[in-house]
Amino acid sequence: MKLFSIIVIYNGMHRDWIQKCFSSLQNSSLPNQIIAIDNNSSDNSVEYIKAHFPNVLLLESKENLGFGGANNLGLKKALEMGGEYFFLLNQDAWVEENTLEILVQLSKKNPDYGIISPLQLDGTGERLEWGFSNSIGYDYNKDFFSDFVLNKPKKDLYNTTESYAASWLLTKETLRKVGGFNPSFFHYGEDDNYCKRTLFKNLKIGVTPHTSICHDTYHKPENKFKNFEETEKRRIIQLLSDPNTQGNAQIITQLRNKMIKSFLFFDFKQYKVYYRLHSYFRTHFSTISENNIKSSSNQKFIFIKH
Secondary structure, eight states: OOOOEEEEEEEEEGGHHHHHHHHHHHOOOSSSSSEEEEEOOOOHHHHHHHOOOSSSSEOOOSSHHHHHHHHHHHHHHHHHHTTTTTEEEEEEEEEEHHHHHHHHHHHHHOOTTTEEEEEEEESSSSSSSHHHHTTTTTOOOHHHHHHHTTTTOOOOOOEOOOOOTTTTEEEEHHHHHTSOOTOOOOOSSHHHHHHHHHHTTTTTEEEEEEEEEEEEEOOGGGSSSSSHHHHHHHHHHHHHTTTTTOOOTTTHHHHHHHHHHHHHOOOHHHHHHHHHHHHHHHHHHHHHHHHHHHTTTTTTTTTTTT
């Protein structure tokens, strides 16, 4: 059984992230090969990894591939090396000694699950990480929410429709059916899309209460999307990339109409936003739609090029 831990690195020296992350994986009760993909860091992350973690397989990209693109590169390498299980972990996260062992055991017992996640705590380890708590809240999983609040877990795995990609265990079967991350996303949103595609392929998504990781999200969540334009672009890409909808050709027309309306009402700031969005999606609409068609097809290992 070959288990690979895939870590995307971008300026990971902050707050000793690399040290905490890699050390926790090396101290895991279940042996695993770490593959780190550096996204053209501007600090000394690469040099630090080479000096302090020589057993890590380090892939150096000359450009920032984004979260999904870098993970796809690591997954491709792990598949080439005979990987069967693939643990995706953020650079600012670290695991418990038994985390990997518990996740793999659960995966073996429950092969119908495409994604299995541990509990994701914040950097203090004393409360749920904000993104994770949103994804497993009452609206998404009433049983888990109730059992967790009452401290009476009744299941090894709780089904959910969303899971924050700070720590995922994937199997080779998941990669064969679902593939890698959709390249239409650069950063943020690719995990939501992957969950939709996993469910579309009739695989389940599960969260276990029996182990956890710490995720050092020191930043405020509202800083993710600095303005309306970024949020709207992400929302539209999500819509166009949903395998259940197969795109929406009316998006371009809707953006054009909003652009014209803003101009007629002399709202030139809003006009510029919709002008840029309209231009972006006119240029990228066909590629985004093609990626969505590919992701819902029966092609094996899509986006990984295995």
